[in-house]
Amino acid sequence: MKIEIPALALAALALVPVAAPVAARADGVESFKDWTVVCDNLRACTVVGFGSEEGELPAVLRLTRAAAAGAPAKVEIDQADSEAGLGGKPPVLAVDGKVVLTARSKPLSEAGGFTVVLDDAQVGPLLGAARNGAVLTIRAGDKTVGQVSLAGMVAALRYADDQQKRVGTVTAIVAKGATPASGVPAPPPVPVLRAAPAAAQTGLPSKPPAPVQALLRKAECDVGPDWESQKPQAYRLSADQVLWQVPCSGGAYNFDSLFVVVDKAGKAVLAPLEGVDDGLATNADYDPKTRVLSSYSKGRGVGDCGNSTAWVWSGEVFALSEATVMPVCRGYGYDWPTAFHAEVR
Incomplete structure (x- = not known):
């Protein structure tokens, strides 16, 4: 299912709670300010960050991670506003105005927009820089083409670490510890x-x-x-x-x-x-x-x-x-x- 959302509609979005499905465990779906976490019965998690309600050109960051101890965190950032194009330039990610890295991109849909794609090696540096930040900005040259609020990010990632039983291990994103990856239990079997x-x-x-x-x-x-x-x-x-x-x-x-x-x-x-x-x-x-x-x-x-x-x-x-x-x-x-x-x- 692909939904195209007009820019004006995106700018007016509000934080509106929706009833969870019958299957969503109460401890697997949670929101923290501008971030939301959904983890399934196999301990796979999706962590989503949104643009602030007051910010311009809101984008959506999607972090996904499977439950296996060695599973990497995958990050993509979507900008659905067809008017906020990159103009052929590579997307540059900055936190509170400080450049962190240059990423690659791909078209979001035939209607326009784009997706910023991070390589596995770029995820850690970006999240580390964003940990104490307020706004993640996507730039194309000197032009700002997207923003993601960082309010609630640390709490959301900590929650995902807890749901995946990574707290205190070297595999955690936020709640790191000295316990080796072997300390992360294997994911439960598929029913x-x-x-x-x-x-x-x-x-x-x-x-x-x-x-x-x-x-x-x-x-x-x-x-x-x-x-x-x-x-x-x-x-x-x-x-x-x-x-x-x-x-x-x-x-x-x-x-x-x-x-x-x-x-x-x-x-x-x-x-x-x-x-x-x-x-x-x-x-x-x-x-x-x-x-x-x-x-x-x-x-x-x-x-x-x-x-x-x-x-x-x-x-x-x-x-x-x-x-x-x-x-x-x-x-x-x-x-x-x-x-x-x-x-x-």
């Missing part, structure tokens, strides 16, 4: 989920039965089965179970559906979505071929924040298989950082 066998999508009912209608009324939905924008949809989970997706509420860009499972005897229960207790999912869809139910919720219309979640039908529950989140609305126009990942077989 493995098994999808239930695919079911033939034949002989499906066209109208939700009364028990489904009753759960819809109990959910106090704003809309119902006769809503013009969306219609109820039935999917066969197995020979004895049917999944109903029924519209529940609608807005400008988010639409909630109620998911209900009906058994052969006609008993209806809210779909068992792991981490969800009300059977509701936003902008959702179920694919009977993959047995995956997916949900995507935007924090606002421009789509620079929100969360997405995917579940796989195991035959008993919809088990959590994937989740991403960007918890603040600050112009992050790219694939949201992963908060949970499992392997589906």
Whole structure:
């Protein structure tokens, strides 16, 4: 997902909290002033720094690091404003006006903008120089073409060190110590989920039965089965179970559906979505071929924040298989950082 955000919209961005996905651990998603951290269940972390709300030409710094002890920190800085071009000059990074290094760049998208790319050997010097700074500036010659606020950077990097269990080791970015890299525990194994066998999508009912209608009324939905924008949809989970997706509420860009499972005897229960207790999912869809139910919720219309979640039908529950989140609305126009990942077989 690539989102182009106009310069005027970027300049007006505010720090707006967004609900985390069901998969995001409370201790894996956190914000510190102008910086946000998302770490997943495998201890891989994405650390993001934004331009200050008062600053001009805000850019977005993305630091990613896997959990393995020897994994390097990767840094890229994105400038989506197509008017803030480099003019063929190499990007020069400075902290509080003092030049730190010259990097390389690549186009951000066909619409314009650019990405500053740091080599692995440049990451340490840049972060070291930025540690006590206030503003990281991107220059093209004498022209300033982007800025990243450094307010909250140290706290965010320390948090990532803690999430990756690097505190006190030589591998930490901020919370360094004398413990060798061997002191960093191996990342946890990837959870493995098994999808239930695919079911033939034949002989499906066209109208939700009364028990489904009753759960819809109990959910106090704003809309119902006769809503013009969306219609109820039935999917066969197995020979004895049917999944109903029924519209529940609608807005400008988010639409909630109620998911209900009906058994052969006609008993209806809210779909068992792991981490969800009300059977509701936003902008959702179920694919009977993959047995995956997916949900995507935007924090606002421009789509620079929100969360997405995917579940796989195991035959008993919809088990959590994937989740991403960007918890603040600050112009992050790219694939949201992963908060949970499992392997589906």
